[in-house]
Amino acid sequence: MLPWAGRVRHGRFDFRGRHCELPVDLGAHAIHGVGLALPWQVEEHTPTRAVLALRLPGDARWPFGGSARQCIEAGERHLRLTLTLSAGEQAMPATLGWHPWFPKPDALDFRPERYYPRDAEGIAQWPLRDPPPGPWDDCFVNREPVLLRRGGQCLRLSSDCDHWVVYDEPAHATCVEPQSGPPDAGEEAERGHRWITYAHGLTAATGSAMNGKPLAARVQVIAHRGASAQLPEHTLAAYARAIADGADFIEPDLVMTRDGVLLSRHENEISGTTDVAAHPEFAARRTVKRIDGVAVEGWFAEDFTLAELKTLRARERLPELRGTAHDGLYPLATFAEIVALAAACGRRVGIIPEIKHGTYFRGIGLPLEDALLDALAAHAYTRAAPVEIQSFEVGNLQYLDRERRRRGMTNLRLLQLLGEPHEQPYDLAAAGGTLDYAAMMMSRGLREIASYADAIGPSSRALLPLTPDGRLGAATTLSRDAHAAGLEVHAYTFRPENAFLPPALRAGDDAQRNEAGSLAEIRAGIAAGMDAFFTDDPAIGRRAVDGT
Incomplete structure (x- = not known):
């Protein structure tokens, strides 16, 4: 017409x-x-x-x-x-x-x-x-x-x-x-x-063909748990490597120790990424807990003091793909140590911490939100450098939005992470709500997110689904819809091994690094409108953005 x-x-x-x-x-x-x-x-x-x-x-x-x-x-x-x-x-x-x-x-x-x-x-x-x-x-x-x-x-x-x-x-x-x-x-x-x-x-x-350019003036490379494709995740060595490889932001996931210290771990259950199981003095602390509605067995950060956790060493999460050569070499890192590393690196590097299991930690009397705000306010670097707090939950981001305004934290941005469409933010599920991530990714849901956050964090497949033959399909409208709501799009997670790439981009066995395939996937994401992206290999991410 x-x-x-x-x-x-x-x-x-x-x-x-x-x-x-x-x-x-x-x-x-x-x-x-x-x-x-x-x-x-x-x-x-x-x-x-x-x-x-x-x-x-x-x-x-x-x-x-x-x-x-x-x-x-x-x-x-x-x-x-x-x-x-x-x-x-x-x-x-x-x-x-x-x-x-x-x-x-x-x-x-x-x-x-x-x-x-x-x-x-x-x-x-x-x-x-x-x-x-x-x-x-x-x-x-x-x-x-x-x-x-x-x-x-x-x-x-x-x-x-x-x-x-x-x-x-x-x-x-x-x-x-x-x-x-x-x-x-x-x-x-x-x-x-x-x-x-x-x-x-x-x-x-x-x-329906236009997804628009990124809102950001320059697409940002986020080092996912540090340079985690090269070194054990969440270690100071991995973060130092990420900074050297050109990351714009480094990402620490945060949990809490028994004595109230912010620790950088992807999960509060630590046996998958540390040698805690090899310490007989901690054998009795193995237990089963219900985390975000799921029974989990192992050793948990909140049952240890920082001094005890410092006796452990990091292990590779994906040994079948990335080997074990660095197992046992690096201690666990606190958030304060990661901030100090960024502050001393000689250039402005952003920090993008994720609050893990916010509802759970609040329920056991170890809330993460105010502890993180206090830690950011305590260091001169994080009072001025770019900082973006992320969470898969909703209520804590809404609280953080109110607090950042009240405290005048003008350098602090918020990122609403988005899970699989059928999943729910756990805080809403625990309260009996029905909102799921599918609804949050619709235009109306995005406008609601924009009332308290600055960006969304969808999976890369929410932007670039795969065709039945394993190729990258046409971009969805999510980037365009998010940009129309005033939200940036920070997609996760790009990894260099064949096992994580679209089948059509693979070359070699699953464990083989495939830089060409990873570059192609990241550049397709940039073309689909993402403003920033999480990658396990920030050196490849830097090349994808810079065109080298």
């Missing part, structure tokens, strides 16, 4: 002092533009892609001229449509969109925010209202994907348009129509919903 979508009342509108009358073709109204009735020229045609072009008339059908292009791209599991409209020798108003018909679905999952009520002539009107129950032949404000379910299959429709017309009154079919503005947008102009005005030579596009 172009250069207008939906009905124009009686075919009449005014634009910059010029009165225009279009031919009516639906009773008393003009409908859906001229693009549907004119022949398009084929510019490109392959088995998976077609590009069509149209020169708009400059006569009574549309007195402004201009041109349009549409690109149709077919993938293994998707169809992507991009519609582009350009003004000609004179400025013009326009809306554009699509009008697809679908066989009647068994279920339509459509949750719009507001809708335009229709008047006696069937024209959308202000003011907007809460959506009524269907069936519909109405225009809605909607920023979420629409799902059509039929015969055990699900079709997901997404668009960068925020107006959707849904027509589901027929018994045999349903129309779901994303468009760039409401019907009769010329009449709505005085109310603030006007046609887009295209100046001479100006082009704009709409579709």
Whole structure:
């Protein structure tokens, strides 16, 4: 539908002092533009892609001229449509969109925010209202994907348009129509919903193909647990290597010792990354605890003092891939020691600590949030350097947002980590809530996150899913949607071994380092719009960003 979508009342509108009358073709109204009735020229045609072009008339059908292009791209599991409209020798108003018909679905999952009520002539009107129950032949404000379910299959429709017309009154079919503005947008102009005005030579596009550039001025390399592909994670040696390899940020996960010291470990159960099992003096401390609703057996940081933990040595978490040559060489590191290392490195390195199991530690009387804020305030370096606190939980980030404002911590940012779509933030699950990460990754959920955080941390697969044959698929709309909400996207985790790469990028056995494959994957993520990324090998990450 172009250069207008939906009905124009009686075919009449005014634009910059010029009165225009279009031919009516639906009773008393003009409908859906001229693009549907004119022949398009084929510019490109392959088995998976077609590009069509149209020169708009400059006569009574549309007195402004201009041109349009549409690109149709077919993938293994998707169809992507991009519609582009350009003004000609004179400025013009326009809306554009699509009008697809679908066989009647068994279920339509459509949750719009507001809708335009229709008047006696069937024209959308202000003011907007809460959506009524269907069936519909109405225009809605909607920023979420629409799902059509039929015969055990699900079709997901997404668009960068925020107006959707849904027509589901027929018994045999349903129309779901994303468009760039409401019907009769010329009449709505005085109310603030006007046609887009295209100046001479100006082009704009709409579709599902655009994820946008990163919000960040420069994509940031985050050393995930230090240079953990090279040295045991969370050790000072791993962090020093990460800094030397060019990381912009270093990431310590944080748990708490029995005597209230912030310790850098990915889990509070420490047998997987230390030699605690080889210490007979600690054998009796092996136990079973329930952590975030899951029974876990082993030795736990909160059952040891810092002095006791300092007698342990780090071990490689992934010995089958990364070997054991460095086992037993490095002591465990505290958060204070990591801050001191960054402060002494000779350049400004950001710190991005993750609060692990916040609800659990709060429940045993060892809350991490205020301890971390106090530690940041205590060191001159972290009062000025870039700091970003991350968590998979929600309540603690909301608390930290209030506290950073109250304390005037202007260098502190917050990152909402996002798990698998079916999973829930544990603090919400423990409180009986129903919000899951899938909902948080929708436009409405992202806007809520933006009320307390500065960035989201999705998995790389939430940005770049794999095709059935193991290739990187088309980018999802998550980056674009997050950026529209004002959130940066900090994706996790890029690792250099074949075992972690998309099958199509692998070369050699699982344990083999594959720098070329890792570079390709990271650069695809940057192209998909990520503003920062976590990597076990920051040297490769630096090359991916710098183009070397």
